[in-house]
Amino acid sequence: MTKKEDKNQSNEEVVKINKWDGSAVKHALDDAVKNCLFSDRPQLKEQFGLINMRLALCTLAVGVAVLAHAWDFTHPFPESRPVLLFSVLAYFALMGVLTLYTTFREKGIFAVAIQKDNNGGERIWEASSDMKKFDDKYILTFTIKDSKKMREATSTKSCASFIDENGVILDNLVAHEVNRLYNSVSAEKKEK
Structure with missing residues (x-):
């Protein structure tokens, strides 16, 4: 590991949670998804009207x-x-x-973003999640709405897929799932 990589790694915040607290797990995963969604996509501008x-x-x-x-x-x-x-x-x-x-109205939506089209139109991206009480399934849904239609992609995985045994959120696995859902919704748009 180079000195630069070591310095970058020490600057990153490690999120550690009580993995037995379902509410804390859901909120930590929501935050990780939101960070991945907006840090990798500068074309998405976060909107705060719902909140x-x-x-x-x-x-x-x-x-x-x-x-x-x-x-x-x-x-x-x-x-x-x-x-x-x-x-x-x-x-x-x-x-x-x-x-x-x-x-x-909110229905578990924790992130809303606007993406401008080249034609002057707008696409509204919404990320929502659900996790039932005493259940380990984290349901993540991406919805995209434009002037013509609405598309969505959903993923249901155990929260253990994104958290290690020490309660640390594994950002790379969260980012992989976010990218998969984002590309899935984007691919549907291109096919039609």
Whole structure:
């Protein structure tokens, strides 16, 4: 190993997780997929609209809670009753909207990217994942949407395929799977 390779290897961050924590495994794999997807493809520009909407809903809910607290502080309880009632109802309504949004709109999507065509059109890339509780299967889906159609490619593999016995994410194996799915979706586009 050369000195330069040794220096590059020491600068890379090694991700180590508790391999028995399913949620931590899923999130670490999602992060590894996202890093591979955007580091190797400069033509993909990450979009944050999906996450920003979730943050806006959370901010509104916290704002309602802060309003209730501030109003109750300046106007003690009997006087603040209508404002507290409104705030409690608004908070629970916003949490319901947030739950519906994450369940039916986000659907496990953790990365969204825009790719510009040479013709001026856009392709929207989405990466989503799922991992059931007490299951080792990591389901990774790439979806591409353009003006004409939508295509997707899915991979279902054991999370042990991407993590060694010490709980370290094997980036080269994740990158191989990301490249395979990316090329699969891209190849479908060229065939049609």
